[in-house]
Amino acid sequence: GAGVSQSPSNKVTEKGKDVELRCDPISGHTALYWYRQRLGQGLEFLIYFQGNSAPDKSGLPSDRFSAERTGESVSTLTIQRTQQEDSAVYLCASSQVARTNYEQYFGPGTRLTVT
Amino acid sequence: KNQVEQSPQSLIILEGKNCTLQCNYTVSPFSNLRWYKQDTGRGPVSLTIMTFSENTKSNGRYTATLDADTKQSSLHITASQLSDSASYICVVTSYSGAGSYQLTFGKGTKLSVIP
Numbered sequence: 058g059a060g061v062s063q064s065p066s067n068k069v070t071e072k073g074k075d076v077e078l079r080c081d082p083i084s085g086h087t088a089l090y091w092y093r094q095r096l097g098q099g100l101e102f103l104i105y106f107q108g109n110s111a112p113d114k115s116g117l118p119s120d121r122f123s124a125e126r127t128g129e130s131v132s133t134l135t136i137q138r139t140q141q142e143d144s145a146v147y148l149c150a151s152s153q154v155a156r157t158n159y160e161q162y163f164g165p166g167t168r169l170t171v172t
Numbered sequence: 173k174n175q176v177e178q179s180p181q182s183l184i185i186l187e188g189k190n191c192t193l194q195c196n197y198t199v200s201p202f203s204n205l206r207w208y209k210q211d212t213g214r215g216p217v218s219l220t221i222m223t224f225s226e227n228t229k230s231n232g233r234y235t236a237t238l239d240a241d242t243k244q245s246s247l248h249i250t251a252s253q254l255s256d257s258a259s260y261i262c263v264v265t266s267y268s269g270a271g272s273y274q275l276t277f278g279k280g281t282k283l284s285v286i287p
Contacts, residue, residue, distance in 0.1 A: 061215070092277075099176075099261065099279035100216075148215055154273075161275075163215025 059083070061164035063149050069170045070139055078134040078167045082151030089132050090161065091124055092148040100148065106132060107154060139171045174199040178262050178278035185285055189252055193281045195245040195262030203267040207236050207247045210259045210280065219247070219260075252285045259283070 062081045070076050082089050091103040102116040106126040117123070121139075126132040136143055146168050150161040176197045185191050197205070204223045208216035220229045220236040222245070228237050233250045249256055262278040 097279075100277040102275060102277075150215070160218055160221075163217070165213070165215050 061149055061151050061162050063147075063164040063167050065167060066165065067168045067170075069172060072141060072171055073138055075135065075137045076139055076169065078136075078147050078169070080132045080134070080149030080151075080164060082130070082132070082149070083162055085129070086151035086153050086162075087129050088152045088154045088159070089126055090150045090152075091132070091134050092150065093118075093145045094148060094166070095145045103134070103147075136169075139169075141171045144169055144171045174264070174266060174274065174276040176262055176264050176276045176278035178260075178281050180281060181279070182282040183284070185252055185283070187252060187254055187285050187287050190248065190250050191252060191283065192249075193247045193260050193262075193283070195247070195278055197243050197245070197262070197264045197276070197278075199243075199264040199266050199276050201266050201268060202240065202243075203265040203273070205236075205238055205245050206263045206265070207234070207245075208261040208263060210261055212258070216261055249283075254285050254287065257283060257285045 064079045087108045089106045092100040094100050104124045105113040121137045124134045146166040148163055148166045150163045152159045152161045179194045204221055206221045207219045209219050210216040219234050220231050222229050222238045224240050235248045238245045259280040259282050261280040264276050266274045
């Protein structure tokens with residue numbers, strides 16, 4: 058079946074502009090995660106959605122970052138007033154949260170470059 | 173603070189040779205440890221997952237070990253192939269109850285297999 062998809066695959070934007078990144082999770086997966094991966098660095102957790110529960114936003118680095126998810130479908134990560142430090146690959150993952158040994162399936166990521 | 177440290181940062185080996193990657197963690201309470209393979213430009217893909225009671229698990233030419241007492245894990249790759257060139261990421265999950273999970277990612281080991 059289809060995996061996690063993300064769009065766009067690449068985005069170049071000017072400093073100060075807003076960007077929206079999209080994630081389509083695997084159908085039926087109740088949990089959705091956003092991560093940031095800077096060049097040569099590990100993954101940084103940003104935000105976690107689980108069903109209709111309030112999202113865990115503890116990883117968002119500033120109030121310029123926000124994310125939405127409607128039900129158990131598409132999610133959008135929005136970065137306002139982008140800065141050069143926001144340049145990174147943004148990865149989305151989804152999973153079925155049934156037990157602690159859930160499997161996260163990752164999308165290919167969106168490479169964001171802020172000039 | 174939960175941390176996952178991986179070594180070496182990068183590794184170059186000849187095709188056909190074996191190698192071992194290391195992961196040390198300070199994560200509590202421990203739930204499971206997972207090794208991911210991330211090809212360039214792709215999202216991470218899970219290789220193995222181990223819980224507290226498991227000390228070894230294999231997936232083809234990949235064998236992971238876990239020593240929960242010393243909080244160390246290793247990933248051994250046997251008879252390496254060019255397609256093994258990737259970043260290998262160690263991820264430790266902690267579960268603090270009431271559906272609250274935290275994933276701590278290592279920065280990864282970049283493996284290059286050369287002919």
